[in-house]
Amino acid sequence: MTEREGVIKFDLTHRAGAFPAPFNLNGLQRARRRLFEAGLVGQDPARYDGLGYGNLSERVGPGGEFVISGTQTGGKPELDASDYAWVLEADVAHNRLRSTGETKPSSESLTHALLYQLSRDVVSVVHVHCPRLWGAATRLSLPCTPASAPYGSLAMVDAVRRLWQSGALQQTPGFIMLGHQDGVVSFGADPESATEILFDWLEKI
Numbered sequence: 094m095t096e097r098e099g100v101i102k103f104d105l106t107h108r109a110g111a112f113p114a115p116f117n118l119n120g121l122q123r124a125r126r127r128l129f130e131a132g133l134v135g136q137d138p139a140r141y142d143g144l145g146y147g148n149l150s151e152r153v154g155p156g157g158e159f160v161i162s163g164t165q166t167g168g169k170p171e172l173d174a175s176d177y178a179w180v181l182e183a184d185v186a187h188n189r190l191r192s193t194g195e196t197k198p199s200s201e202s203l204t205h206a207l208l209y210q211l212s213r214d215v216v217s218v219v220h221v222h223c224p225r226l227w228g229a230a231t232r233l234s235l236p237c238t239p240a241s242a243p244y245g246s247l248a249m250v251d252a253v254r255r256l257w258q259s260g261a262l263q264q265t266p267g268f269i270m271l272g273h274q275d276g277v278v279s280f281g282a283d284p285e286s287a288t289e290i291l292f293d294w295l296e297k298i
């Protein structure tokens with residue numbers, strides 16, 4: 094089975110329209126610019142069937158709601174508010190998501206949703222594609238989800254939950270997705286710190 098980055102695998106109920114409340118996108122936008130310039134988020138005809146890759150999100154308030162870059166926005170140099178979706182509710186165990194916004198949420202929203210549910214300290218989640226980091230998982234001793242867990246799957250959700258329960262993600266705020274070509278996830282207290290982790294790792298290679 095070919096892995097298709099852009100395919101939304103969860104059961105999505107999306108209502109097109111404005112955000113339910115004002116949300117300051119500045120932090121996400123700054124982080125996203127940096128990721129795009131470094132090629133960690135983007136679109137390349139030679140990779141992943143030419144589909145856009147990479148996404149980032151930020152928690153909204155104390156519940157499980159978050160704002161995330163939209164599906165297939167990876168190739169855009171600059172996003173605007175209409176390129177983000179607001180996830181209102183995520184039922185991770187049943188692969189279900191409810192969202193609103195001018196665009197549908199990233200196909201990898203379930204992994205973001207799970208991290209927000211695991212800890213209130215997680216305020217931003219970043220998912221990039223980086224062959225260099227992906228290949229350096231062992232060298233950098235990074236936590237990994239197994240090759241048997243493709244993106245957007247319940248197997249991925251279980252794997253991330255296990256990493257969390259093992260304490261590995263409290264030590265290292267991110268992981269390599271061995272079942273998702275070049276896939277890397279990091280998280281932090283805001284978009285800037287979640288992004289910085291990836292650049293710190295890159296410097297160590």
Ligand SMILES: [Zn+2]
Pocket residue numbers: 098146147201220221222244273276
């Ligand atoms: Zn991905």
